[in-house]
Amino acid sequence: MSVTDPAPSRCPAVTYSPHEQRPVGEWTAFFDQLRAEAPVVRNTFANGYYVLTRYEDILSAYQDTDTFSTQAVTVMEPDPSYRWIPHMLGGDEHRQWRRQLGPYFSPRAIDGLDDRIRSRAVGLIESFADRGSCDVITDFSFHYPTTIFLELMGLPVGDLDRFMAWEANILHSNGSTPEEIAHNRTTAMAAVYEYFGSVIADRRRRPGDDLVSHAIAFKVDGRPVTDDEVLSYCFFMFMAGLDTVAAALGYSLYHLATHPEDRARIVADPALIPSAIEEILRAYAFTIPARKVTKDIEVAGCPIAAGSMVQLPIKAATRDGSAFASPAEVLIDRKPNNHIAFGAGPHRCLGSHLARHELAIALEEWHKRIPDYRLADDAVITELGRSSGPDTVPVVWAR
Amino acid sequence: MTIDMDKCSGHARCYGTDPDLFQIDDSGYALRPGFEVPAGGEDTAREAAASCPERAITAQ
Ligand code: SF4
Numbered sequence: 001m002s003v004t005d006p007a008p009s010r011c012p013a014v015t016y017s018p019h020e021q022r023p024v025g026e027w028t029a030f031f032d033q034l035r036a037e038a039p040v041v042r043n044t045f046a047n048g049y050y051v052l053t054r055y056e057d058i059l060s061a062y063q064d065t066d067t068f069s070t071q072a073v074t075v076m077e078p079d080p081s082y083r084w085i086p087h088m089l090g091g092d093e094h095r096q097w098r099r100q101l102g103p104y105f106s107p108r109a110i111d112g113l114d115d116r117i118r119s120r121a122v123g124l125i126e127s128f129a130d131r132g133s134c135d136v137i138t139d140f141s142f143h144y145p146t147t148i149f150l151e152l153m154g155l156p157v158g159d160l161d162r163f164m165a166w167e168a169n170i171l172h173s174n175g176s177t178p179e180e181i182a183h184n185r186t187t188a189m190a191a192v193y194e195y196f197g198s199v200i201a202d203r204r205r206r207p208g209d210d211l212v213s214h215a216i217a218f219k220v221d222g223r224p225v226t227d228d229e230v231l232s233y234c235f236f237m238f239m240a241g242l243d244t245v246a247a248a249l250g251y252s253l254y255h256l257a258t259h260p261e262d263r264a265r266i267v268a269d270p271a272l273i274p275s276a277i278e279e280i281l282r283a284y285a286f287t288i289p290a291r292k293v294t295k296d297i298e299v300a301g302c303p304i305a306a307g308s309m310v311q312l313p314i315k316a317a318t319r320d321g322s323a324f325a326s327p328a329e330v331l332i333d334r335k336p337n338n339h340i341a342f343g344a345g346p347h348r349c350l351g352s353h354l355a356r357h358e359l360a361i362a363l364e365e366w367h368k369r370i371p372d373y374r375l376a377d378d379a380v381i382t383e384l385g386r387s388s389g390p391d392t393v394p395v396v397w398a399r
Numbered sequence: 400m401t402i403d404m405d406k407c408s409g410h411a412r413c414y415g416t417d418p419d420l421f422q423i424d425d426s427g428y429a430l431r432p433g434f435e436v437p438a439g440g441e442d443t444a445r446e447a448a449a450s451c452p453e454r455a456i457t458a459q
Binding site for chain 1: 408409410412414415416424425426427449450451453454
């Protein structure tokens with residue numbers, strides 16, 4: 001990091017590229033360092049944007065959606081041409097979608113999915129358990145949420161490979177030049193839109209018991225939702241539910257592979273798994289959401305003009321010592337743990353209950369079959385300075 | 400216990416800690432804005448309140 005504004009400032013300027021791949025843990029340490037430096041910093045990278053670093057300010061920003069709007073949620077795109085549903089909606093329109101989606105994502109609804117989720121986890125883990133090694137990311141954590149997503153959306157599991165390829169091209173930097181990366185991304189996005197376009201047409205003719213058919217029946221302001229709205233909902237579900245669970249699972253198994261004492265505790269007492277997951281979500285929080293400021297404001301003495309993009313890095317909040325005792329330590333039985341790894345406020349992650357169950361079931365079934373494992377000797381694990389997970393988590397165990 | 404229903408965003412962490420006391424609706428949001436904690440349940444109630452990410456729950 002280079003401080004380019006040495007004059008006393010209430011929001012010092014910094015310059016860093018979030019696209020940089022760094023060894024696992026370094027980005028987290030970097031955000032810890034930003035917090036120590038100032039409550040608000042301005043990254044001069046690209047169009048420039050602000051970064052809030054303290055728990056209190058970040059929580060308040062998530063709760064004040066009138067000021068910190070989701071009309072733009074990527075710092076690089078302050079004026080997006082798309083409107084993911086329901087995430088990028090605001091006010092009452094957002095509330096109406098959330099109210100209708102809520103019953104399908106509530107704790108009770110998710111309880112009812114556990115058997116299907118469990119059989120996916122078991123099938124995958126058993127496919128490599130005898131091998132004595134695997135890459136948690138490519139062999140397990142990418143496939144797992146993707147198959148569950150396909151089932152919930154009522155799509156054939158045979159389409160898994162296509163989805164995985166689209167996912168890689170859209171959410172990861174796939175290609176050797178910036179042009180190639182951008183091209184792969186645009187092509188894959190168009191393919192996903194086309195795919196869901198025909199799924200929606202099909203469900204209009206033959207509705208089933210799936211999340212696409214349910215959404216088609218929704219109403220907003222008393223009128224039926226349009227195909228375009230359902231399409232941008234399908235696309236958002238695709239973006240939101242796959243990589244995030246994969247990343248969280250990657251960090252969970254990374255942590256447990258490198259902390260045998262924690263692993264031994266959950267193997268001996270699987271009832272600890274839910275609280276271990278909450279703690280890993282807190283300590284390894286990885287999403288770095290952004291909001292667009294709708295009016296001139298001041299945060300911790302730093303003036304921010306209307307129209308600016310502001311990042312609200314969750315890891316900056318959940319590792320803030322003024323909100324959590326020993327924030328850098330992973331205490332798998334931490335209680336209470338009111339972390340905001342799933343965000344806060346009205347846009348709080350709709351899929352959080354599903355994600356928790358997917359993670360808990362994965363760790364239960366994994367440790368039943370593979371209780372003792374460690375990182376491969378030559379493991380080099382890196383991550384990006386934007387929402388993503390570890391690129392690889394190679395682990396080995398005795399057969 | 401009182402719950403600020405405007406702040407509640409359906410994390411259901413309160414329910415996760417004490418499902419009898421902190422009831423939730425079909426969408427996972429707090430169902431009751433206020434209630435008495437039965438004798439003996441104070442500790443779990445306090446822990447449930449402290450696990451709310453929105454800080455929507457106040458114990459009186
Ligand atoms: S934990 Fe807080 S936000 Fe979540 S349901 Fe309970 S009161 Fe609402």
